[in-house]
Amino acid sequence: MNLNPKQVAELLAQKDNITILTHFHPDGDTLGSAVALQRALRSLGKKVNFLNNDPVHPKYAYLWEGLQKQAFEEQFVMAVDIATEELLGDDLREKYSGNIALAIDHHPSHTFFAKDTCLEEDSAAAAEIVYYIIKHLGAEIDEKIASCIYTGISTDTGCFKFRNTTARTFYIAGVMKDFGADTENINEVMFEMKTRGELELERRLLEKMEYHLEDRLAIAVITQEMYRQTGTSEDECEYIAALPRQVAGVMAGITIRERTNGTWKASVRTRPPMDASAICQAFGGGGHTNAAGCRFEGTLEQFKEKFIAVVAEELE
Amino acid sequence: MNLNPKQVAELLAQKDNITILTHFHPDGDTLGSAVALQRALRSLGKKVNFLNNDPVHPKYAYLWEGLQKQAFEEQFVMAVDIATEELLGDDLREKYSGNIALAIDHHPSHTFFAKDTCLEEDSAAAAEIVYYIIKHLGAEIDEKIASCIYTGISTDTGCFKFRNTTARTFYIAGVMKDFGADTENINEVMFEMKTRGELELERRLLEKMEYHLEDRLAIAVITQEMYRQTGTSEDECEYIAALPRQVAGVMAGITIRERTNGTWKASVRTRPPMDASAICQAFGGGGHTNAAGCRFEGTLEQFKEKFIAVVAEELE
Numbered sequence: 001m002n003l004n005p006k007q008v009a010e011l012l013a014q015k016d017n018i019t020i021l022t023h024f025h026p027d028g029d030t031l032g033s034a035v036a037l038q039r040a041l042r043s044l045g046k047k048v049n050f051l052n053n054d055p056v057h058p059k060y061a062y063l064w065e066g067l068q069k070q071a072f073e074e075q076f077v078m079a080v081d082i083a084t085e086e087l088l089g090d091d092l093r094e095k096y097s098g099n100i101a102l103a104i105d106h107h108p109s110h111t112f113f114a115k116d117t118c119l120e121e122d123s124a125a126a127a128e129i130v131y132y133i134i135k136h137l138g139a140e141i142d143e144k145i146a147s148c149i150y151t152g153i154s155t156d157t158g159c160f161k162f163r164n165t166t167a168r169t170f171y172i173a174g175v176m177k178d179f180g181a182d183t184e185n186i187n188e189v190m191f192e193m194k195t196r197g198e199l200e201l202e203r204r205l206l207e208k209m210e211y212h213l214e215d216r217l218a219i220a221v222i223t224q225e226m227y228r229q230t231g232t233s234e235d236e237c238e239y240i241a242a243l244p245r246q247v248a249g250v251m252a253g254i255t256i257r258e259r260t261n262g263t264w265k266a267s268v269r270t271r272p273p274m275d276a277s278a279i280c281q282a283f284g285g286g287g288h289t290n291a292a293g294c295r296f297e298g299t300l301e302q303f304k305e306k307f308i309a310v311v312a313e314e315l316e
Numbered sequence: 317m318n319l320n321p322k323q324v325a326e327l328l329a330q331k332d333n334i335t336i337l338t339h340f341h342p343d344g345d346t347l348g349s350a351v352a353l354q355r356a357l358r359s360l361g362k363k364v365n366f367l368n369n370d371p372v373h374p375k376y377a378y379l380w381e382g383l384q385k386q387a388f389e390e391q392f393v394m395a396v397d398i399a400t401e402e403l404l405g406d407d408l409r410e411k412y413s414g415n416i417a418l419a420i421d422h423h424p425s426h427t428f429f430a431k432d433t434c435l436e437e438d439s440a441a442a443a444e445i446v447y448y449i450i451k452h453l454g455a456e457i458d459e460k461i462a463s464c465i466y467t468g469i470s471t472d473t474g475c476f477k478f479r480n481t482t483a484r485t486f487y488i489a490g491v492m493k494d495f496g497a498d499t500e501n502i503n504e505v506m507f508e509m510k511t512r513g514e515l516e517l518e519r520r521l522l523e524k525m526e527y528h529l530e531d532r533l534a535i536a537v538i539t540q541e542m543y544r545q546t547g548t549s550e551d552e553c554e555y556i557a558a559l560p561r562q563v564a565g566v567m568a569g570i571t572i573r574e575r576t577n578g579t580w581k582a583s584v585r586t587r588p589p590m591d592a593s594a595i596c597q598a599f600g601g602g603g604h605t606n607a608a609g610c611r612f613e614g615t616l617e618q619f620k621e622k623f624i625a626v627v628a629e630e631l632e
Contacts, residue, residue, distance in 0.1 A: 154476075159475055159476055159477050160470075160475055160489070161475050161503045161507055161508060163500045165493075165499065167490040167491070167493040167494040168490070170486045170487070170489040170490030170493060171486070171487065171490040173476070174484070174485075174486030174490065175483070177482065177486060178483040187476075187477045187478075188587075192477060192558075192561075192562050193562060193563075194563060196564075199522050199562075199563065200522070202522065203519050206516075206519045242508075245508075246508050246509060246510050246515075247509075247510060247511070247512060248509045
């Protein structure tokens with residue numbers, strides 16, 4: 001059934017012993033949304049944990065500061081910011097596939113895998129929906145919850161730069177600021193601070209950026225060796241996926257990264273009317289209209305060639 | 317006299333044939349504020365022009381789209397986003413020094429050079445103050461005025477990242493979005509799009525960035541030759557001043573740029589508790605606590621040495 005935030009709050013009010021699932025390769029929105037809900041539901045006396053399939057970058061640790069894992073017999077499982085069960089990651093999917101009671105999401109590519117779903121495609125972040133759910137739950141929004149929600153909103157909008165940002169996004173950010181969200185440190189950690197290694201990785205990437213299709217497609221490649229040589233890791237360098245699209249005239253910017261198992265993944269960023277999600281669907285991936293992702297098991301050259309062909313078709 | 321936005325509106329309601337002055341090396345806030353006021357006052361039937369001391373980067377042209385200069389005998393001169401008469405630039409200062417009726421500003425270093433002043437240091441941008449003045453004037457805020465105000469707010473907060481951002485900043489941004497501000501294109505032009513030349517300049521700057529004082533001070537230098545070799549210009553590359561402070565551990569990031577006359581200017585960005593304004597005051601410059609600027613007429617080496625000494629003292 002499709003529920004609105006008020007109905008989700010009514011449902012959650014009746015539940016206890018809740019597990020909240022985040023998506024694989026967890027980002028600020030899935031984590032911020034999950035921990036905001038966890039904190040709010042716990043403040044109402046419920047037992048709640050959240051689970052990640054993959055290790056989480058330590059920069060997010062402030063989200064769950066002061067929280068301990070609780071022991072309970074799981075009675076209700078929900079997913080936040082997860083478009084398809086595949087995005088749970090292998091371990092969580094194996095354990096929970098087919099048994100998720102509620103999904104809260106904002107991706108147009110959502111597949112309605114849960115018993116109940118609260119899908120708001122107009123929300124810039126799942127955290128926007130979570131804000132209204134918490135309001136309807138009647139839980140107090142303290143500084144920590146405000147910081148969680150602000151993290152989700154600011155990271156999923158590239159700090160209010162992306163096209164998904166609405167008047168409501170700004171409004172909720174302002175309310176979170178009023179509720180004490182530590183926006184200064186969050187912005188610094190999420191958007192500003194880089195290590196010297198990250199800057200060196202950026203420099204090397206710029207040096208080798210490729211332009212195709214009359215400079216309307218830019219492709220950057222990051223290999224495991226580049227991470228090793230600069231002392232960086234993939235999780236630290238998420239932001240770098242935005243670089244290729246920044247170039248004036250580029251309609252699709254693709255950052256291809258080598259995975260530790262030798263296969264490849266790509267982050268695709270587009271300018272309208274190019275559809276990043278459509279491009280990634282050609283590889284079995286998905287996401288938003290201007291930011292999407294996919295994986296590939298062949299060689300780097302094959303991956304690039306297929307991208308050039310798919311983007312060429314989209315450009316027509 | 318110190319006026320609040322309502323009193324400024326009452327004063328402006330009685331005036332006509334108005335000239336609005338912007339600061340030298342004009343940025344998004346001084347231009348957005350000036351043109352928002354110009355549009356609002358013109359919509360009330362008044363004659364209004366704005367003046368720049370220096371050429372304006374073409375990326376700002378959307379602000380005054382559709383506006384023509386008007387012919388009138390100047391009766392009232394006001395300054396927006398200008399802390400001191402020096403910041404008018406040589407030509408405007410020569411013409412208007414001592415004759416400015418009203419200053420609207422948000423810089424703590426404001427010197428009260430005008431007859432009346434509306435100073436709100438808590439405003440992230442002069443454009444925030446301008447929003448309230450326009451509201452009190454009773455002028456309609458159309459899409460173009462909304463875009464001007466959004467430009468001022470977003471550029472002076474580094475797209476809501478800087479510490480000057482308040483709940484009110486988000487609130488006004490949301491209202492401007494509701495009034496039709498073209499945030500998508502503004503964000504793209506102001507914060508995202510870079511030319512290949514700019515990226516190449518960035519790469520060269522990263523290659524030569526210097527670290528001093530146990531890596532707490534980072535200094536980047538851009539020479540006129542670097543602009544020439546990459547086909548860029550100083551106005552296009554304003555954003556680059558934020559780069560040195562981005563490095564983890566850096567407390568003061570300084571970008572020194574060669575001016576066309578062979579002298580030097582610097583943009584200083586700090587993290588708390590370091591005071592960028594205090595550092596620049598040692599060179600006769602000024603600005604905000606975490607972003608300030610100054611000029612220097614000696615050699616590059618002298619400029620750097622003095623910076624290292626001043627920052628070392630501030631660090632203690």
